[in-house]
Amino acid sequence: MLLAGCSAGDAVLPDAEPDPESGEPVTLTFDMYSASVTRTDAASTSEDMAIGKIFRIYAFPAGSTSLGTPLDSKNYTVQPSEADASKPGKATGSLTLYRGTYDLYLVSYNSSTEVPELDSSGAFTVSNGKDFMYTKLEGIVVQPDKTGDNTMLVSLPKPFTRMGAQMVTTVKARNSMQPVTPTALVVNYVKVSGLYGSFVYKLNKTSWETPTATTVADASYSFEKFDSNNTLEYDVTKERTSDPGVLLPVGGTQKMKFDVNLTVKYKDGSETKTSTDSYFATIEKALLPGMTYQFDFSLTFYGAIVPSDLTLAIREWTTSNLTGEDLGKD
Template sequence: MMKTIQHYLIFCFLPTLFTACGVGDNLAMLPETDESGKLTVSFDLNGAGIRMDDATDTRANANVPLENLADGTLFSIRAYKKTYNDKGELTATIFADAGVYKVESGGKTANAYTSVTDAVLQLTRGIYDLYFLSYNSSTVYPGVTGDTETITGSTLADVTSKDVIATSMKDVQIQSDQDGQVTLTIPMDGAVFSHLCSRVKARLDIPRNQPVIVLGVSALKITMKPLYGTAGYNWQKGTLSTTGERNNSVDLIASGALSGIDSSTGAATLSSSDVYLFPLNDDVPLEFDVTMTIAYKTSSSGSQLSGDFKLSSPVALDKALLAAKSYCFVFTLTYYGELVPSDLTLDVTSYSPVNLPSDDVGADD
């Protein structure tokens, strides 16, 4: 009697921090003179940047460097001027100007992005709060026309291309230090950009030494839903809030393939690229649709066969996606015998991606 093949897919969920850095106040004190003319601003980025994978574990923090913004990265700025009464009490914070800047010199400086009209930030003498927003991209940048920036796209794929990062500098004193001065470089030491979205990827694992030898995978598609497609960023509050209906989806892997798998073990791994998603709470379960075509052979057949795997219904997971964290959704294709595909088993495992020896991961302090 001919035996049929059963494919099992074990789904592992692997969350981890990719930043936990706060955006603190930073004071750029410049020498005071009587000059009150308008100054064209540039930025010194030494001591600024993005802190990736900042975990709560003390051992992890010791291995987390501050990364420079890459050359060509564009960021937008809105400046708000503070006014005070005769008693030195704050009376108002008023929008003053905005600009778009480009990172240069190996991540050490930022100057006005000349490809954009009115990109130059120009400020008169006074004390300002400066707010910075970026998609961590060299091709797209946030608008600066209002106190709230809407971040959206015609499809979710447009949104997921945006790694939204932000920082701020409070009580920055703008003052020229010589007569006739028209430019001013503001140091940003200590201004660390925070990630406002969740970083997500998917992975298919095929373990070794199973009853069925997997020779290849094609037409792999892993779809995640339901997701938000629009959010609003409040410049002065530094908050990102989702808007609209949570009815979008994204293909974490749209058409994946694995070939040339070692036939002696059948072991292989296929990973997606990172995508960036707006944060979600867990009031609505995440769902995953998985389909693929599998080439395999069995000990009884000895020759290559092929079969389609498709979940009969989406796998659901009650899990929030938090800002500034990474999530890897791992699907493990497992065989428990030579049977037709029929089941999906879900497992959840956490990890922290830090430079620790493999036998130390998860160990107690």
């Protein structure tokens, strides 16, 4: 199909005379997929979209293999369900298409402020911290729901697929005899290094493009926001939990290094002292697309709060939780 020049806000118009059957352009609304995703299923990498999140739709003629120039693209926002305002319902936007058959590609950063932007090759370049997700509708027949109407409600048959790995970090003092007892603890940040800086995802694919042999995993990502427990007053043996972050996948032979930066108060005789320092751990651990990981750091303090003993336990959403404190000791 050849297209006449049009702005992004116009309905798709054919270059030749329009088919009399095409009628007026049809505005699409989407009924969001809503089902419980089984977290114990290791193959489950899908996510429902929450209220207020936005996604972008790229529309192509059905069967298109050249995916760098869509017929049109529009942002859609997930609205509350009319039946239960606490749950997602429809997604509204302004994509209009004439009657016909199309392939629709839906992509999101699981964000309420930004969406992925397609480049001229039909690809997206995604960095750490971006929760890239996609789903698609192939061969969808666009036509009004009712005679004389110009709207169509489209039901999404499946949720979005998350392509990154979600990570949460926790930090606490080990709940055992401490050579030097900390009296207060605040996490300044947890920095993860040894990551790839960006990956490329191409439309109509189910995986990332493979990094080239010369691509170096020299990027990092920092967890800097922690929950309300991250205060000097809170029990040092209780966890301080970071906000979740989404990282690009990591291979099992790729070393990740963690820099856990803390401010610690402790007793030195009758005097209370304060130390701000980094504590390090290194581990080889695969981070798989769609999985969620919790990295639990616990510390034992020696001398004048010397950074000498940091242990790490890893919990995965799709495996049995680990309760020991000695996995990955560095």
